[in-house]
Amino acid sequence: PPAARAQTLRVGASAPVTSIDPHYHTYSPNVSLDAHIYEPLVDMDAASRPIPRLALSWKLVDNTVWEFHLRPGVKFHNGEDFTAADVAYTIDRIPRVKNSPGSYAIYTKAISSVEVVDPHTIRLHTKQVYPLLPIDLTQVYIIPHTLGADPATEDFNSGKDAIGTGPFRFVSYKSGDRIEMDRNDNYWGPKPDWQHVSYRMIPNDAARTAALLSGDVDFIEAVPTTDVARLSHDKKLHLAETVSLRIIFLWLDHRGMTPHVTGPNGEKLDHNPLTDLRVRQALSMAINRNAIVDRIMQGAAIPSGQFLPKGSFSYVPGLNPPAYDPAKARQLLAAAGYPKGFRIELDGPNDRYVNDGKIIQAVGQMWSRIGVQTAVNAITWPSFIGQANKGAFSAFLLGWGTSSGEASNPLRSLIATRTPAKGWGAVNRGFYSNPKVDELLTTALATADDAAREKLLQQATTLAMDDVAFIPLHNQKNIWAMRAGLTYAARADETSRAQEVHPAK
């Protein structure tokens, strides 16, 4: 019946959810689903700026103490009141989730102790000054302390422990197929428009589009770039898009010797040309980013010269990608001592990022045209990432989604000198190292004042980009499609939230 149908929102998600336990696996499809059932203290708005959720407000009461005022009158799905005890319980549970393949402890490890002041006030102590704590807490979904000591992940999946304060309550989970949810009628905030949500997992791009076209689902995420043009012309459909926090970039190997670069005739080189700044600039300049965005991404991206898109915290105004200039690139190469170019292998995954395989082919074309003979090699993610971690590549494509919405995160993980003990440069797969950047970052991370921190981060970003630490290509756009008559405020963090889908007024 149409009435019932209007009450139901059927969502076509692009990746399978692996668990209903919000603390089991740091994996974006899970986070996307969790936001329906659970809530964090601090949430992100569509543009990935922190906003209050279960916390009404927060402030730094001491350099190392954050105080959060909790929202009163919030009830869990099981009817219990939400209090500071639940927050403490959640923070306590996170590092102890069994067998977690990707632990949420990375978001709570800065906390050295938890102090419950009163049922609606909680203080979180950190070891050092840690300005990022509210942002980290956006990933921490609160569960009721009455679940007892160490609730098992299975119990979440079965629904027994899948209890949050979110706008929807869990009904059922069929692994690999769908999750059914009902509206939480006792929700503290604005009531969702949907009585029922059917959250279906349709990883195949074409199938997802077809499901929308045939009316089997109402709302799909991750619309394939190839279909954007067609769908946007369809009167029965509506699209929503925003620039994502995910950047696609090329790593260049900064080590003294690199495995896949040889001379123009295939001869071995006794050094790594990529350590020469001019070479890196040439390679960056040789790339026609607009062409890639236009032809390969079909407009679903914007060319990028830094980590984050415009409008984000710590975005550097005016730090644009170098203009496409093959002639200048050749000159630079010649100046660096490679008038005949060299040979390089450009690697990348081909089942991970939007159009990943095609992008590296296009880059291969462009590099070839400035005399850098490029062999393009795209392989499946599991093989790729293992090799990338081992440092088996010279130039390769990767992507990075900045979940925190500020440059400290990519700077720390990607650009900072590899320092395993500190967790810095954990995925600095290009082995880039710049003491100046490291220094700026150290200071920034100890600066609680947002304005001052933003400045420092902008400086560090500019330094790294001028040094071509890596070659940024573009920021993807996140695109959703839905049947006409629905609206969605596209989110920069890629998550799809049924509660934010509304019938058009």
Place this chain on the structure above:
Amino acid sequence: MTAWLLRRLVQAAFVVLAMTVILFIGLHVIGNPIDILISPEADQADRARAIAALGLDQPLWRQYALFLWGMLHGDLGRSFVFHEPALQLIGERLPATLELAVSAVLLAIVIGIPLGLYAGLYPNSLLGRSAMAGSILGFSLPTFWVGLMLIMLFAVRLGWLPSTGRGQTALLFGIRWSFLTRDGLAHLAMPAFNLALGNIALVLRLVRSGVRETLPLDYVRFARAKGLRPARVVGVHVMKNIMIPVVTVLGLEFGGTIAFSVVTESIFAWPGMGKLIIDSINVLDRPVIVAYLMIIVLMFVAINLVVDLLYTFLDPRVRLEDRG
């Protein structure tokens, strides 16, 4: 009888052992699941903790020994990704896949055999020739391509069938099945047909070729000389003689469909095992892969056993004495 079954059982155990060894070594060489699973922001300690949590810090032989120990106690480990017992994960998806595979094989039988018979009996007829030519379409077009076309036609254009998913299910023997409800059947139709297409072609061609071989033989002529109806001559005398390759292939296809109907399952978002194994391979979720392949290998052993028995059924000259 029991001795013979026992022998087969022991052999199956050896096959399973061999498979697990290959998998442990192979997966180890392919890559490290931690690389894929863990958040890139994790530091060394997180990483070490996750590695330890999954037991990947042990030397490979110990991991294997632990696995064997668990297996002896009926525990095949938990998925790295889902943190659920691997067997349970597979068990949840098995009925969906089984349903799909059975439908696909049934379709292949009901469509492939009659058409093949016809094409063999009347090789020069229009229908016979078109069936042969048409069958080529059945296997030369990639499955994903045909699947999408089916969706575009029947779901998007005509709106007759739902595009994806499994639809409503009903409970039988405590398991959810789609074929028991109208909605479920509607969901089943396209993926089953998509999967069956290649099998139909295969069966059709095998049957035709068999009929062409068998028709001129003396015993067929003798059957005609006895005044039997053509239906009986073809349906019994010819059919029973040509069924061995058909049964072989159907067994293979049935097993193959259960094990690897990945493409169809992902195009039709069918929550079956094929998708599970591919997802698991993509993240190197070893417990699931190992458990899955163990089940599959046992299934193939069983299917092939049944096929071998069918041989003796179909042709008394096939004797399986001393045959594994």
Place this chain on the structure above:
Amino acid sequence: MTTVLDVRGLSTHFTTRAGIVRAVDDISFSVARGQVLGLVGESGSGKSVTGFSILGLIDPPGRIAAGRVLFHGVDLVALEERELRRLRGNRIAMIFQDPMMTLNPVLRIDTQMIETVRAHARVSHAEARTRARDALGMVGIASPEERLSAYPHQFSGGMRQRVAIAIALLHRPDLIIADEPTTALDVTIQAQILAEMQTLSREHGTAMIWITHDLSVVAGLADAIAVMYAGRIVETGSVGDVLDRPLHPYTHGLIGSVPSRNRRGARLRQIPGLTPSLLNLPAGCAFRGRCARADAACASDPPATEIAAGHVLRCFHPQLEVVA
């Protein structure tokens, strides 16, 4: 006496790459009720093909090129397949020459017998089985009940031959075409079967075409004999005429070759020369290459001439002396 079968000018040809094989070339004969016609002749002379032609069982590349086969006055060559089928196995039965290849290797003996019963008579399965068992007993197969559920390959050559005979006897046909039915039987069993045949012929008026090489059986069983050579009937007549007063040189040679007419251990008398391939038959009398009496006249076709009442001959130079 009513004529059961009247064959007029029958020709059956096989088209092969190397040329047309005139396996049966313009032959005529008839068989009356209760009569036994012995068809003897050179191996490869077309006896079996004659039998198949009567039943309409010639498959491409063979075809009936000319002639009529009148069964109770109805031309079988022109008859529709459906009508023909009603006659086959029912009113006309044929026992094939090669017992190994005529029984379907994958069907049990009972299946193959019961289906024949039920193809033409509306009887229950059990009833049909009883009839099958009785027929087996009739042809001298011990413990027929158990043997019914055996497969052909479990039978000896002679037993298979007897099954084929039993199948022919199931419906008490009007005409039996028996192609070398007793070659693999020892004389006591052969006698048993011949006795059954005689009973059938006497009590039911069954006519028989008895194709054989065993002249002594023909002598004891048949009323008339037709002698074939290279696709033609070269001599016909009563048993006495043909065996005691053979006129055609080939018939002479044939009778002379019987071992019992030769001294033990000595070389047997044989017809000189080699059977010609039907592909390159000389024009005129096909036998003339091996015939001592041949002369220029033999280069043209000898017409069929009735030398005495019912004794028809195709030869320019009949050999009148009695065989040794």
Place this chain on the structure above:
Amino acid sequence: MSEAMISLRAVSRQFGRHQDAAGRLARRVSRAFGAGACPEIVRAVDGVDLDIAPGEVVGLVGESGCGKSTLGRMVAGILPPSSGAVLWQGQDRAGLAPEALRAARLAVQMIFQDPYASLNPRLRVDAIVGEAPLVHGKVERAGLAAYVDAQLRRAGLDPADKRRYPHQFSGGQRQRIGIARALAVQPSMLVCDEAVAALDVSIQAQILNLFMDLRAELGLTYLFISHDLGVVEHLSDRVAIMYLGRIVEQAAVAEIFARPNHPYTQALLSEVPRIEARKRRFSAIKGELPSPLAPPAGCHFHPRCAHAMAVCRDVAPPLREVAPGHRSACHLNG
């Protein structure tokens, strides 16, 4: 008898229920679908002793289904005996070294009862006949065509047809292909299983003459299985009569035909059709046909025997010498 070319020592062969479990299971299932009991064990050949001297022609005669072909197969080395031993020139064939075994095998060739089944339907006649001689170096490749032609002609086939497939031949022609194939490898012994049954008498005469010539020229040995007593009498030196898996009588040919001792032999000889006899009344078998599935105790022939005594029902008569070189298994001789 160390000079025997081949000797059978208490050779037995059984078929039937002694099958594997898979077969049993299949059968059990099929029984569930409503079929009756299946054949029990068949003792096709049951403790046969036989010696064949080089150059000898032994005729093997017996009831249909009594195990002649099975015996022939064992002699030819195609079928291993269930028990007992086959000695080739005094040595157990089962214990021969591979090379010697090959030679021994090649030396004994078989002409099969069923000509068509024993011809590979996908090979042309020249390949069927010419393959083995070429492989075994009996002929050079260059001379192969001529050699094959000669073999075919010798077997009474027109070489013009040699490029045809077996199904394009008549029954008798197929049998001659089989003969040509066996002779082409120049064996020293032939097992002829109804080798001439499908041939018309003139060609039969030609083949029998050929056999006799070969024997005279090359000293070929024959085990000649046939129902045609005329042929057996003509060709053989010695005759063995089989009944239900056992040899019941053995003697020189003249002796057997003149003085048959065993009642079965006597029955056989009395039923031989004669070309002189016209329109005779054939007579049905008297007595009950014994089944190899459940062979009667004692003498297998007793249910059909006119002279059966009490002892015949219980005790199997041994082969006893009734005259020099003439042995018979009958209690009447006792």
Place this chain on the structure above:
Amino acid sequence: MSGMAEIAPAAPETPLQRFVRDFTSNRLAVGALVVVLLIALAAIFAPWITPQNPYDLAQLDIMDGRLPPGASSAAGMTYWLGTDDQGRDMLSGIIYGLRISLIVGIGSALIAGVVGSTLGLVAAYAGGRVETAIMRLVDLQLSFPAILVALMILAFLGKGIGNVMIALVLVEWARYARTARGAALVERRREYIEAAECLALPRWRVLFRHLLPNCLPPLIVIGTIQIARAITLEATLSFLGLGVPITEPSLGLLIANGYQYMLSGQYWISFYPGLALLLTIMAINLVGDQLRDVLNPRQQR
């Protein structure tokens, strides 16, 4: 047909002549053979006949990407069948792609067929432990997904067209083995095998000259279909980066790449390669069908 009777029994044909004559009796099959040959020639001489080297990245320009059939490039070259998203001329791409697909498809199907059939025949003929070992190996092999096999090969042996073929052979041989064994189990009980053994022919000869030809019909059916499967499987593997390099797409990879554009109306990117594949497979199958009929002595005269 009857006209042939007039042809005097001339000099005996060689087997080859006879085979050729038999084969050419079906016009459709001859047409198919011509197509197969043309395709093979085109594939062999690809570098000389294509307007573009689609594997040379320097010759491609994404600005020419996704042009419809008949469009021209800035440089004035006409893309008769359009271009793919990399600006690759589809016509050139198809011809080059055929080359890889045919080598990989036919090559691996052939090797797998030979290996698998041999093992299957040996299993059926030898029985006993040999058979047990081979058949359990088959069970094992059948249960390995192609992608896992390919991943392992990639991990152990690295990339390359040869390794793709190894992976495909590994995946496919078991089917042939089971099919061959099934057919051989029946055939080996036939009397002509006894006859061949009686002639003391070497075992391999009995196996390959007597047993094999009689088991061939189902194997040919499987084989011709398996070529198609190998080509598609190669495409799947390449698509996952486990096969040929993506810059040197095979036919299957071209289809797989273009598949995403089906919904957006840029049909030519996968349609023409699909058509080429269809044509190739159809031709191969028609040839295979005729071959089977010719090799069946019953259909011969």
